[in-house]
Amino acid sequence: MLQCGRRTGGPPVQRDNRLANRHHYSHYGTQRCRKRSRLMPSKIPPGETRGWIVPIGGAENKENDRHILERFIRVSGGSDANIVVIPTASRMHETGPRYEKLFKELGAEQVTVMDFDTRRDCQEPGRLQRIDEASGIFFTGGNQLRLTTLLGGTAVAKLIRTRNAHGVTVGGTSAGASILSEHMIAFGDEGSSVISGSVRLAPGLGLTNRFIIDQHFRQRDRLGRLITALAYNPFAVGIGLDEDTAAFIGPDETIEVEGSGGVTVLDASDVSFSSMSDVSEGQPVCMLGLKLHILVAGATFNLHTRLACAGKLAQTKE
Secondary structure (H helix, E strand, O other): OOOOOOOOOOOOOOOOHHHHHHHHHHHOOHHHHHHHHOOOOOOOOOOOOOOOEEEEOOOOOOOOOOHHHHHHHHHOOHHHOEEEEEOOOOOOOOHHHHHHHHHHHOOOOEEEEOOOOOHHHHHOHHHHHHHHHOOEEEEOOOOHHHHHHHHOOOHHHHHHHHHHHOOOEEEEEOHHHHOOOOEEEEEEOOOOOOEOOOEEEEEOOOOOOOEEEEOOOOOOOOHHHHHHHHHHOOOOEEEEEOOOEEEEEOOOOEEEEEEOOOEEEEEOOOOOEEOHHHOOOOOEOOEEOOEEEEEOOOOEEEOOOOEEEOHHHOOOOO
């Protein structure tokens, strides 16, 4: 039987503040980042466990094989699930009602579509009360910058972080997946090369600072920009999500894969050298010691120990 080991001891991962200030935080100001860092991610209260975080790579199956959305309902309470759908990233009016219909068909007890057109909407007591009652919160796809510009720094964003820290499931697809972490890929170039300046980061929702998400990963050839994001700051784990594929990240910080594609996990914690601080924008970057794992359904990765496991995929001899 395969047993997944655990890594103990060793020095803590250090952040290179010089690199961060030059590249990563330059897009929205170091002072604003220091202020924001006091607000996110929310601390988990003693005796409680964080809720599931469920980023989906986009284009999840909504017809005959809806395993991803079915599991989202299960970890949100099953037949008692009380879901709030936030379609703000999308410009299409049918997006919210479509997910409302899907989640009701999958057995959720209550589903509410809650769109936000202005930042003032994010202060309304009725909306805040509805989010506070939810057992699962779901962000649809669209434009992640529309989400951050409308929700960032508002009472709604703070409440969603708090509710996740108290056990509520929060997930999203495509742009709705990118927004979940503290550091969000706003946009960037396609391709597998690691190029300085090929990706732009912005503050995300801030449920956790342990990972950076990229979606439509294999379909849109986004390996290079995710590695570049980690070159700016190797503290986080890079998670690249193929379409119709989700990472179900449990309270124990273990990633479990659901869906038909793969999850690319990039671990830069043992990088021994990076030339990011020495190259000009548009130039290739040298990185040594980067670890890459490809997970499919059945495999796992623990964000705390940084260890991958084949899990039930491993075959044992009789």
